[in-house]
Structures are given as C-alpha cells and as structure tokens.
Amino acid sequence: MQEKKTVWVTGASSGLGKATAQAFADAGWLVIGGARSFAENTSDEENFVRLPLDVTSPESCKTFAEKAMAISGRVDALVCAAAVLVLGSCEHTSCEEYSRVMETNFVGTTRMVQYALPMMRQQNSGRIILFSSINGLLGIPFQSAYTASKHAMEGYAECLAMETRRFGIQVCLVEPGDHRGGSDHTRLHATAEDNQSIYHAAYESACAAIHRDESGGLLPDALGRKVVRNAQRRHMRFRLRVAKFDQHLAVWLHRYLPNGVNSLILRNYYGADKANH
Ligand SMILES: NC(=O)c1ccc[n+]([C@@H]2O[C@H](COP(=O)([O-])OP(=O)(O)OC[C@H]3O[C@@H](n4cnc5c(N)ncnc54)[C@H](OP(=O)(O)O)[C@@H]3O)[C@@H](O)[C@H]2O)c1
Numbered sequence: 096m097q098e099k100k101t102v103w104v105t106g107a108s109s110g111l112g113k114a115t116a117q118a119f120a121d122a123g124w125l126v127i128g129g130a131r132s133f134a135e136n137t138s139d140e141e142n143f144v145r146l147p148l149d150v151t152s153p154e155s156c157k158t159f160a161e162k163a164m165a166i167s168g169r170v171d172a173l174v175c176a177a178a179v180l181v182l183g184s185c186e187h188t189s190c191e192e193y194s195r196v197m198e199t200n201f202v203g204t205t206r207m208v209q210y211a212l213p214m215m216r217q218q219n220s221g222r223i224i225l226f227s228s229i230n231g232l233l234g235i236p237f238q239s240a241y242t243a244s245k246h247a248m249e250g251y252a253e254c255l256a257m258e259t260r261r262f263g264i265q266v267c268l269v270e271p272g273d274h275r276g277g278s279d280h281t282r283l284h285a286t287a288e289d290n291q292s293i294y295h296a297a298y299e300s301a302c303a304a305i306h307r308d309e310s311g312g313l314l315p316d317a318l319g320r321k322v323v324r325n326a327q328r329r330h331m332r333f334r335l336r337v338a339k340f341d342q343h344l345a346v347w348l349h350r351y352l353p354n355g356v357n358s359l360i361l362r363n364y365y366g367a368d369k370a371n372h
Contacts, residue, residue, distance in 0.1 A: 099125040099142075101167040102326075103159075105150055105177040105207055108133045109278040111226065111271060111315050112176030116143065118319030119172075122327070127163040130177065150177045150203025151195075160210035172222040172326055173211040175204040180241045182302060183285025184294040192285050193240050200244035201251070208255065212264070219263040222326050225252050227268045229342050233349040233357075236367040237294075237301045256333060265331040269322055272338025273312030293371065300366025313339065 102119045106112030107128025116128045120142040129148025139145055146162055149155040163170065178200045181192045208223060215221025230238060231245035249268060256266035288298055318337045325335050336343065349357050362368050 099123065099167075100171040101125045101127065101163075101169050102172040102174060103163055103170055103207070103211065104128045104174040105148060105203070106130060106226075107145065107176070108137075109281075110176075110276050111269075111274055111318055112174070114276075114315035114319035115174055115176060115224075115322045116319075118316070118323045119174075119326075122323045124171075124323075125167055127166060129159050148177075150175075150206060151198045153206060156203075156206045156210060160207075164214070169218060170211050170214050170221065171218075172224060173207060173215075174224045174226075174322070175207055176226040177203055178226065178241075178244070179281045179283065180238070181283045181285055182237050182298075182305070183240070183288040184237055184292065184298060185239045187287035187292060187294070188240055188285040189287065192283075193243070196240035196244050197247070200241070201247045204248065205251065212259065215259075215264050216262045221259075221262075221264040222267065222331055223255065223259075223264060224267045224269060224322060224326060227252070227270050229270060229272050229336075229338055229346060231268070231270060232346050233361075235301075235305075235361065236365045237288075237298055238305070252333075266333065267322075267325060267331050268334050269318075270334060270336040270338070271313075271318055272336075272342035273308040274315050274318060274337075275310060275312045276315045277309060296369040296371045297365075297367050300369050304365050313337065 102124050104112055104116040104126055107116040108130030116126045120126045126143045128143060128145050131149050133145050144166060146159050148159040179196055181188060181196050204225060225248055227248045228245045230242045231249045234242045252266050252268045321335060321337055325331050
C-alpha cells in the first residue's frame, strides 16, 4: 500500500493543471496526472505518474481510476483542472460547441468526482479541488460556453461540499484570474464566428483583450503552490481566488453595482458594442 498521500490531477499536461500537479509532487505527494496527451519529452518521475485520460469518455475515466488505484490504492485529493474554451457569440456558438465545453469542463469533472468519492468515503477523508474561474462569478462577452460551464461548477461545488462533509471530505473551488502559459489547442473559436459575422469587430476586440490579459497574467507555479498549501490545511478554504487586483475588483463590482453599470464597464473593456465598418 502506498504511504505517500496521493492526488489525481486532470488536465495535468499544461497550464495551471500541470503547475498544480508539479507543486503537489514537489511537496512530496504522489501525483497521478491525466490528460489526452503529454509532450513527447515528458516521462514519469518518482512522484509524478502520467496516464492517458479523456474526461469526456466514461471508459477512459474508468480506466484511469482503475490504473490509479492499482498504483496507489488510495486517493487523498482530486484536482479537476481539465478544460477547453470555445470563444464565440451566443448567436454563433453551435449546440455541439456548447456541449463540447460543458462535457469537458463540467460533466467530465462530475465523472471524475464519482470515481474518487467511494474511496474517499471509505477513507473517511479526502479533498476535492475543482477549477472554476473568475468567469464562474461573472459573464464576459464572447465566452458564454466557458462562462456557463464555470457557473455550473460553482453551483455543483456547493452541493457537493454539503453532501460529503459528514464523510470527512472537503471541497475547494479554485477561482483563477488570468494566468500565463495556457495551451493554444484548448482555446478554440466557434466555427460560425467568421469575418462575415455581425459581431466580427466586437469579437476581434474581445479576443484581443482576452489574449492581452492572459499573456500579462499571473504565473502558474505560484498558483500551484497556493492550491497545495490550501489542500494541506486542516480546514481547506472553500474558495481560493487567485487574481490580480483589477479582477478581484471586477468580482466585487459585479456583486455590488447595478447590472446596467456593470454591463457598461465590461462592454467598454471588451469592445462588445463595436460595430463592423
Ligand atoms: N489560464 C488561465 O488564465 C485560467 C483562468 C481561469 C481559470 N482557468 C482554469 O484553470 C484550468 C487550467 O487552465 P489552463 O488555461 O491553465 O490550461 P490549458 O493549458 O488550457 O490546459 C487544459 C488542460 O486540460 C486538458 N484537457 C482538455 N480537454 C481534456 C479532456 N477531454 N480530457 C482530459 N484532459 C483534457 C488539456 O490536456 P489535453 O488537451 O492533452 O487533454 C490540458 O492539460 C482550467 O480549468 C481553466 O478553466 C485558467
């Protein structure tokens, strides 16, 4: 039986999931990381085992859980960071594109939680760490699919925390603001959002703002260490918001300003009212 604490991390091949997985490994945990693919030059280390995982496939999740249990026989923490983003207007994002985002970001998470929960209940302990986002708290133009998936995560986490507390299980929502280093292949554009779109100018402006904010964002490694510190606390904080001051401010304004004022600020920031010429 494995004596080290074991954490499963989804989305462990890049960005914040990878940084969090590495921070757990550095802190002495055994990390079992999953993603659809890992960079060719990565190989397993003593503390960091990589397994194939597609959270949209029930079969793949089952195989991951079985292999992970065969490796360590326990799961002390589950980190769900796997996600994709499809940018596009509400009018032009197809139902298939909405489904794809919900299936990866939300349903995939619920699947992995269901594999970890029986073992955590048996152990009478466990930490479930779900990656939400500032987008889980407020909407941003042209990110409706992603925003909806992260709002779903927020509600789900509250339910999960209440249902599992009596089994010694604690839940945390990580709410990152913009961070650098995200992978390009998980940032997609709605197929119908082309240069003939009525939203084209506004969409281009919003995409430029999103790109600028991400490339000037915080460093993933620092977030990874914060997640681990929280996971190791006796009482884990339920919400771990890691963002620059302006994004904390945006959440605060969203909560306290009238909707019309808040909407005006965000529309101006992202250029959502820009018409095509
Ligand atoms: N970066 C930011 O600024 C930011 C801000 C707020 C919240 N977040 C959240 O933080 C988490 C990480 O985001 P990121 O931008 O840092 O990461 P990212 O570079 O976009 O990586 C996403 C990860 O999810 C994995 N993934 C995607 N689809 C998957 C699937 N079907 N099955 C299994 N794994 C899958 C990807 O690996 P494969 O493609 O190889 O499967 C990759 O490891 C996400 O939950 C995101 O919503 C990020």
